[in-house]
Amino acid sequence: MKRLIIYRTLVIGGIVALLEVLCLTGVIDRITMQAPHRIVRDLYRMLVSGRMNSAIVKTLSNTVVALVLALSVGIVVGALVHRWRALRDTLDPLFATYYAVPVFAFYPFFIVVFGLGDLPQILIAFMLGVVAMIVNTLNGLDRVPAVLVKTARIMRLSPIDTALRVMLPAAGPYIVTGIKLAVAYAFIGVIGSEFIMSRGGIGYEISFAYTSFDNATMYPLIVLILLASVAVNAVLTRWEQRLLQRRGMRT
Amino acid sequence: MSGVAVVVADQGRPVPVEQVRLENVGKVFSVGHPPALLHALGPVDLRLERGEFFAVVGPSGCGKSTLLELIAGLTTPTEGTIAFEGRPIAGEAPEGIGVVFQEDASLPWLNVADNVAFGLRRLDLPASERDERVRNVLKLVGLSDFATSYPAQLSGGMRQRVCIARTLVMQPRLILLDEPFGALDQQTRLLMGDELLRLWRQTRATVFLITHALDEATMLADRIAVMSARPGRLIDFVETHWPRERDSRIVEHPEFGAITARLWKTLREESLKTIAQTSRDAEAAP
Amino acid sequence: MNAGGWSRVRNALVLITVLLLIWQGLYLWAGEVALASPLGTLRYTAKLVATEAFDAHLLDTLRAFTIAYALSVVIGLAVGFWLGFDRLSGDAFEPMIVAVYAIPKLTLYPILLLAFGLTLSAKVAFGVLHGVIPIILFTLAAVHNTKPILIKTGRVLKLTNFQMVRWILFPAAIPEIFTGLRVGFALTLIGSLLAEMFASQRGLGYLLMNGIGLHNVELIMSVTLIIVAFAASVSTLLLYVDHRLHRRG
Numbered sequence: 001m002k003r004l005i006i007y008r009t010l011v012i013g014g015i016v017a018l019l020e021v022l023c024l025t026g027v028i029d030r031i032t033m034q035a036p037h038r039i040v041r042d043l044y045r046m047l048v049s050g051r052m053n054s055a056i057v058k059t060l061s062n063t064v065v066a067l068v069l070a071l072s073v074g075i076v077v078g079a080l081v082h083r084w085r086a087l088r089d090t091l092d093p094l095f096a097t098y099y100a101v102p103v104f105a106f107y108p109f110f111i112v113v114f115g116l117g118d119l120p121q122i123l124i125a126f127m128l129g130v131v132a133m134i135v136n137t138l139n140g141l142d143r144v145p146a147v148l149v150k151t152a153r154i155m156r157l158s159p160i161d162t163a164l165r166v167m168l169p170a171a172g173p174y175i176v177t178g179i180k181l182a183v184a185y186a187f188i189g190v191i192g193s194e195f196i197m198s199r200g201g202i203g204y205e206i207s208f209a210y211t212s213f214d215n216a217t218m219y220p221l222i223v224l225i226l227l228a229s230v231a232v233n234a235v236l237t238r239w240e241q242r243l244l245q246r247r248g249m250r251t
Numbered sequence: 252m253s254g255v256a257v258v259v260a261d262q263g264r265p266v267p268v269e270q271v272r273l274e275n276v277g278k279v280f281s282v283g284h285p286p287a288l289l290h291a292l293g294p295v296d297l298r299l300e301r302g303e304f305f306a307v308v309g310p311s312g313c314g315k316s317t318l319l320e321l322i323a324g325l326t327t328p329t330e331g332t333i334a335f336e337g338r339p340i341a342g343e344a345p346e347g348i349g350v351v352f353q354e355d356a357s358l359p360w361l362n363v364a365d366n367v368a369f370g371l372r373r374l375d376l377p378a379s380e381r382d383e384r385v386r387n388v389l390k391l392v393g394l395s396d397f398a399t400s401y402p403a404q405l406s407g408g409m410r411q412r413v414c415i416a417r418t419l420v421m422q423p424r425l426i427l428l429d430e431p432f433g434a435l436d437q438q439t440r441l442l443m444g445d446e447l448l449r450l451w452r453q454t455r456a457t458v459f460l461i462t463h464a465l466d467e468a469t470m471l472a473d474r475i476a477v478m479s480a481r482p483g484r485l486i487d488f489v490e491t492h493w494p495r496e497r498d499s500r501i502v503e504h505p506e507f508g509a510i511t512a513r514l515w516k517t518l519r520e521e522s523l524k525t526i527a528q529t530s531r532d533a534e535a536a537p
Numbered sequence: 538m539n540a541g542g543w544s545r546v547r548n549a550l551v552l553i554t555v556l557l558l559i560w561q562g563l564y565l566w567a568g569e570v571a572l573a574s575p576l577g578t579l580r581y582t583a584k585l586v587a588t589e590a591f592d593a594h595l596l597d598t599l600r601a602f603t604i605a606y607a608l609s610v611v612i613g614l615a616v617g618f619w620l621g622f623d624r625l626s627g628d629a630f631e632p633m634i635v636a637v638y639a640i641p642k643l644t645l646y647p648i649l650l651l652a653f654g655l656t657l658s659a660k661v662a663f664g665v666l667h668g669v670i671p672i673i674l675f676t677l678a679a680v681h682n683t684k685p686i687l688i689k690t691g692r693v694l695k696l697t698n699f700q701m702v703r704w705i706l707f708p709a710a711i712p713e714i715f716t717g718l719r720v721g722f723a724l725t726l727i728g729s730l731l732a733e734m735f736a737s738q739r740g741l742g743y744l745l746m747n748g749i750g751l752h753n754v755e756l757i758m759s760v761t762l763i764i765v766a767f768a769a770s771v772s773t774l775l776l777y778v779d780h781r782l783h784r785r786g
Contacts, residue, residue: 007625090552092545104731105730106761112748112754113571145356151352154323154348170360188643195643203641207647230640232639246401
């Protein structure tokens with residue numbers, strides 16, 4: 001395990017070092033990219049100055065709204081679909097092909113219908129995240145061992161009690177997987193939409209910086225997004241693995 | 252622990268009280284696309300006495316588990332009636348019955364103590380009494396040292412003990428066990444059998460055990476029924492007349508071999524029928 | 538097709554019917570200005586597809602996409618096999634590659650634009666960035682999941698590494714690799730489209746964004762319909778092949 005971390009650090013460090021050298025020697029010119037150390041410095045300065053605070057708040061709030069919607073609708077629909085076979089059979093082709101369809105293709109349509117505000121972005125982010133939540137909730141509920149459901153009946157648990165105290169915890173790890181995916185998708189949805197066309201938010205700032213040839217702003221923001229998405233994903237993955245481990249399930 | 256409600260006759264010897272009555276019970280399933288009728292069980296007539304240890308043996312697929320699920324109220328009979336303590340079972344698990352399944356039914360997200368306490372929440376007991384019951388039952392099954400461990404950290408036998416403890420803590424008057432030791436190795440099975448007898452004596456509950464192991468049935472039970480091949484019917488009843496204070500060393504008893512032999516004689520025929528049935532089913536399948 | 542196959546077709550038809558009904562319902566409720574009806578959209582699409590301008594855009598998208606996918610497959614398979622065989626590298630890099638799924642990759646597009654300029658190469662590179670990842674991951678997994686008995690058989694027959702891959706490992710790994718190729722197809726398409734939506738003067742993605750400025754609802758819905766229909770039908774076809782491969786495997 002240790003060996004892997006060292007190996008990874010060396011490779012990443014090596015790439016960063018290589019970039020640094022290429023930038024400093026001018027092989028990569030300043031119009032294309034700045035040296036990594038400058039990017040880090042600019043990022044620090046930018047965060048400290050608070051210049052991007054409103055953009056960060058905007059992006060975060062839209063992501064959270066989309067995420068909360070995706071999670072709540074996702075779990076409820078997942079539970080409903082699990083219960084009603086007819087509903088499940090009808091929606092099955094949708095779930096199977098959903099992520100092959102470019103959901104962003106609907107963004108222009110939403111803009112034209114709802115105007116250029118927060119709603120189209122939230123809708124796109126919601127659409128991306130909700131199906132991941134539904135599918136994983138379904139998957140988790142499918143894998144609840146039949147013997148646990150029988151146990152709940154023997155103990156004369158009410159249907160609500162069975163759902164909350166047996167089925168949901170039993171499906172727990174898979175639901176956390178759904179949460180992890182929904183978080184990633186919601187973030188991707190919001191940032192991507194801001195990037196393509198919007199009036200504010202981090203994605204918008206990156207896009208604006210690009211068209212303004214403002215590398216000093218653009219690269220730090222890109223690095224910020226990279227770090228944020230990887231960090232959040234890593235935390236959620238740790239949670240997922242811990243759940244699996246506690247139950248002796250293979251990671 | 253729940254006492255045995257026994258009617259004491261003049262001579263001071265307890266008169267058996269009927270606890271479970273099955274009359275003309277049958278179960279038919281519809282399986283597959285397009286649905287075909289599968290006659291799984293019946294007709295079955297059975298009476299269980301309060302406090303007795305009753306075992307059912309039979310070839311695989313003969314309907315033993317279906318019988319258990321009918322008594323537990325997990326499924327309804329397509330014909331006949333089932334009564335528990337005089338009241339008909341109507342598709343809902345009656346209060347006072349506990350079930351231990353063959354598969355591991357421990358809840359992996361709770362530790363041992365929380366697992367055992369799981370069913371107690373419905374009873375609205377004060378926390379102190381709840382904790383005391385859990386403690387006592389953990390001592391009874393020998394898991395006191397593992398109260399805070401998680402099922403994933405325990406062996407198969409210990410996890411089954413968690414399930415047994417969880418059942419016992421509810422103080423059931425009837426305990427149904429569906430091949431509870433099936434997944435365990437032989438030595439563990441024998442020791443678990445001893446434990447089961449001890450628990451039976453201490454709780455004074457009625458025990459209904461399904462097993463495919465003849466020696467296990469003979470060793471543990473007061474009465475053994477042999478079930479036929481599908482559709483399962485109870486075709487032979489054997490009484491062991493063992494003393495209540497018994498353990499696995501009963502295998503040394505001279506009658507042990509005779510009883511097991513008698514069971515096998517009936518069972519062997521039914522097992523052969525089941526094999527023939529299985530190959531017919533396999534040929535008929537698309 | 539067996540009973541299962543027919544029921545899947547039936548389900549798909551029911552779903553499409555329901556979606557069309559919802560669409561029609563929304564149209565009746567929201568009115569002509571906001572939406573186009575299903576029928577209206579279809580008529581517009583028929584007209585649109587006939588125009589030369591549209592064909593040019595379509596070709597642009599297809600060209601970028603095809604090159605991107607071809608590159609994704611080649612690079613993805615190569616890297617996937619390498620990481621699959623080289624345990625140390627595989628264990629080290631696989632989590633990092635998985636983490637890329639969570640990154641809003643569109644934010645990386647400006648870097649590609651700065652590196653390649655506003656050319657086809659940038660679009661292609663972006664598409665490859667999307668499509669190569671699942672191909673690598675699934676190929677890696679396919680190699681890891683190869684049954685050891687197959688490798689032993691190869692050794693007993695004294696095959697060289699290349700022969701082992703060609704005659705034993707690759708055929709055994711095909712179902713899983715195909716799943717990677719299928720997902721890679723979808724993601725490459727998404728990547729290509731996104732690139733066009735952000736910074737392009739040509740292609741279906743550009744058409745979509747152009748429709749916003751012109752407030753041409755019919756155009757937007759039409760192009761969206763074309764994209765969705767194409768993606769959904771190809772995906773269904775690939776899924777069917779995927780199922781067949783896994784069943785025989």
